[in-house]
Amino acid sequence: MTGRILAVVPALNEAATVAAVVAATGEELGADVLVVDDGSTDATAAEARKAGAVVARHPFNLGVGVAMRTGFRYASRHGYEAVVQVDGDGQHPPAEALPLVARVLDGEADVAVGSRFAAGSPPYAVSVFRRAAMRLLARRVSRRLGVTITDATSGLRAFGPAAIDRLADAYPGAYLSDTVETLLLAGRWGFTVEELPVTMHRRAGGEPSAGGLRSSYHLVRILVVMALFDVRRPLHAEWGR
Amino acid sequence: MRLQIVVAVLALLLAVVVVEALRRRRLSEGWALLWIGVAVAGLVLVLARPLVDRLSTSLGIAYGTSLVFAVGIVFLVVVCINLSMQVSRLNRRVELLAEEVALAVAQPPTPGQPPTPEQPPTPGQPPTTDDPSPPDDRQGRRA
Numbered sequence: 001m002t003g004r005i006l007a008v009v010p011a012l013n014e015a016a017t018v019a020a021v022v023a024a025t026g027e028e029l030g031a032d033v034l035v036v037d038d039g040s041t042d043a044t045a046a047e048a049r050k051a052g053a054v055v056a057r058h059p060f061n062l063g064v065g066v067a068m069r070t071g072f073r074y075a076s077r078h079g080y081e082a083v084v085q086v087d088g089d090g091q092h093p094p095a096e097a098l099p100l101v102a103r104v105l106d107g108e109a110d111v112a113v114g115s116r117f118a119a120g121s122p123p124y125a126v127s128v129f130r131r132a133a134m135r136l137l138a139r140r141v142s143r144r145l146g147v148t149i150t151d152a153t154s155g156l157r158a159f160g161p162a163a164i165d166r167l168a169d170a171y172p173g174a175y176l177s178d179t180v181e182t183l184l185l186a187g188r189w190g191f192t193v194e195e196l197p198v199t200m201h202r203r204a205g206g207e208p209s210a211g212g213l214r215s216s217y218h219l220v221r222i223l224v225v226m227a228l229f230d231v232r233r234p235l236h237a238e239w240g241r
Numbered sequence: 242m243r244l245q246i247v248v249a250v251l252a253l254l255l256a257v258v259v260v261e262a263l264r265r266r267r268l269s270e271g272w273a274l275l276w277i278g279v280a281v282a283g284l285v286l287v288l289a290r291p292l293v294d295r296l297s298t299s300l301g302i303a304y305g306t307s308l309v310f311a312v313g314i315v316f317l318v319v320v321c322i323n324l325s326m327q328v329s330r331l332n333r334r335v336e337l338l339a340e341e342v343a344l345a346v347a348q349p350p351t352p353g354q355p356p357t358p359e360q361p362p363t364p365g366q367p368p369t370t371d372d373p374s375p376p377d378d379r380q381g382r383r384a
Binding site: 174221224228232235 | 260263264265266270271273274334337338341
């Protein structure tokens with residue numbers, strides 16, 4: 001069962017869609033599929049297992065970022081050469097991840113980001129506030145990395161072996177940090193970050209990760225994180241000690 | 242005037258302590274933002290003293306400082322209740338986690354075999370892949 005590619009599917013109460021996502025991901029990417037059930041109260045884990053995925057289960061909800069860290073630790077322990085994140089709600093068509101995975105397997109990039117807003121991606125509708133926030137974050141990340149990133153908050157990303165080992169230890173779990181701060185970390189570690197255009201669906205079901213006041217808080221929070229990025233002690237898994 | 246200087250100094254000190262704790266990762270960003278907000282509120286109080294006096298008079302409170310104390314106490318009670326709830330939740334989660342770990346390493350005896358742990362592996366049988374000890378992912382990282 002151990003191939004070179006691990007698709008990590010963070011899932012929270014996605015019993016209706018997870019089986020299809022697992023099947024499509026395994027088939028189209030030729031990847032082993034790890035579903036990280038982030039404290040679901042429905043049959044997500046059972047459905048995923050039935051569809052042929054390995055299932056890791058959080059005993060309570062910890063968020064997408066922590067679910068991904070669980071995925072990176074699994075990949076690191078089992079020696080996978082590429083990790084690709086595919087959301088359990090069907091927002092990421094697995095075939096779109098293929099070029100990203102190819103880039104990291106070829107060693108051309110350590111991190112390959114699928115962008116909804118790059119030249120070549122079809123229009124992706126988001127609210128004005130959201131779009132402005134995404135632009136701001138993308139610009140700041142681009143300036144730091146010295147690479148043009150148009151979609152810093154994209155969840156559709158592939159990671160190579162060096163990135164997997166580093167992120168298994170220090171993947172930031174908080175909302176927005178999981179995407180934006182990870183890119184900054186990649187820059188700090190001297191990794192090559194590359195962006196490719198992708199097509200993403202609107203979420204099939206479920207709510208967006210955050211609305212009005214909450215997303216303002218998350219935006220302020222990530223701006224603080226970015227402002228202090230150079231002076232903060234690095235986060236490691238054992239930081240709680 | 243002297244009171245205002247003291248408040249301003251305390252507010253700045255609070256801001257410094259909070260940012261340093263954030264830098265050392267002793268404090269999460271959410272709580273840090275809250276306490277930075279408190280520091281900013283302190284500075285605003287210093288700069289807008291007349292505003293506080295006018296507000297307290299309109300509320301029928303003789304001294305502006307009393308209003309600040311009242312608001313401060315209510316705020317601290319709210320923070321404390323919030324913290325108690327978070328500690329309770331953490332407690333529940335630690336219990337649940339300990340149970341999950343305990344169950345993960347508990348192995349029922351294989352049917353048809355005596356439940357002795359030092360059983361030599363039977364020839365022709367695949368070796369057990371289950372490692373009874375929890376894996377240590379930090380192995381080798383510190384060396």
